[in-house]
Amino acid sequence: MVANEVRSAVSPSNAMSGALSSFREWLYSAPGVISAAATLFYLHFMVRGSVTFDGRTYFTLFDDAMISMKFAKTLASGGGFTWNPGERPIEGITNPLWTVWMAILHFAPVPEGYVALLVGLSSAACLIATAFAARELARRLGATENISLLVLAIVAFYYPLVFWSLRGMETGVLACLMTWAMVLAIDQLDAPTEERNYKLAAIAVALVWVRQDAVVFIMVLTGFVFVVGGMRALRTAPPCSRGRWWSPSHS
Numbered sequence: 001m002v003a004n005e006v007r008s009a010v011s012p013s014n015a016m017s018g019a020l021s022s023f024r025e026w027l028y029s030a031p032g033v034i035s036a037a038a039t040l041f042y043l044h045f046m047v048r049g050s051v052t053f054d055g056r057t058y059f060t061l062f063d064d065a066m067i068s069m070k071f072a073k074t075l076a077s078g079g080g081f082t083w084n085p086g087e088r089p090i091e092g093i094t095n096p097l098w099t100v101w102m103a104i105l106h107f108a109p110v111p112e113g114y115v116a117l118l119v120g121l122s123s124a125a126c127l128i129a130t131a132f133a134a135r136e137l138a139r140r141l142g143a144t145e146n147i148s149l150l151v152l153a154i155v156a157f158y159y160p161l162v163f164w165s166l167r168g169m170e171t172g173v174l175a176c177l178m179t180w181a182m183v184l185a186i187d188q189l190d191a192p193t194e195e196r197n198y199k200l201a202a203i204a205v206a207l208v209w210v211r212q213d214a215v216v217f218i219m220v221l222t223g224f225v226f227v228v229g230g231m232r233a234l235r236t237a238p239p240c241s242r243g244r245w246w247s248p249s250h251s
Contacts, residue, residue, distance in 0.1 A: 065168025072102030
């Protein structure tokens with residue numbers, strides 16, 4: 001009898017049913033509704049940016065993003081980081097990691113005109129992740145659940161962020177990495193762990209490779225962590241040790 005109950009609980013059909021039930025509950029929740037609505041909006045945006053030529057559909061990106069796509073296409077074909085195969089490598093992009101991701105997408109089994117759609121879908125996933133990161137950040141800063149949901153919705157539908165991300169720029173992935181870095185930084189200040197340090201370091205490396213000038217954000221966030229962490233350390237230190245570093249006896 002017990003064996004039958006265990007077998008029933010771990011059967012693939014029951015596991016799938018449980019997963020579908022959990023997904024349905026999430027979808028009907030406020031975050032699920034906002035995410036679903038945002039996803040439909042993103043898909044509509046990308047379809048509106050497509051064109052049909054000679055009976056074929058082509059999805060388009062912003063001109064700067066298409067420069068990166070040209071480098072990505074050459075890279076995917078084995079020509080390296082060059083504008084055309086066989087030419088001397090040049091620094092024609094400022095988003096190397098995003099360009100490498102575009103190159104990877106060129107290997108997907110889709111028509112060439114749909115590669116830009118895959119780029120847009122990648123950005124759409126980053127936008128949803130950014131919205132949830134913003135919600136978590138609002139929670140860390142003391143916002144109520146309703147305010148946190150409002151933040152999620154505002155970020156998910158913030159048109160400048162949506163526009164530049166879905167048009168192929170690295171804006172979405174940068175926003176995603178930066179927002180989650182802020183969430184992790186606050187968590188690290190509240191409860192330091194070595195694992196979280198590794199995550200923050202990985203995000204910092206990824207940010208620089210996505211866009212080199214992200215180093216400015218990294219410096220600001222690092223400074224914030226050191227200043228706030230130092231102030232907290234001073235507040236929690238015993239009174240006799242707070243002035244020990246300048247005490248005349250240590251001169």
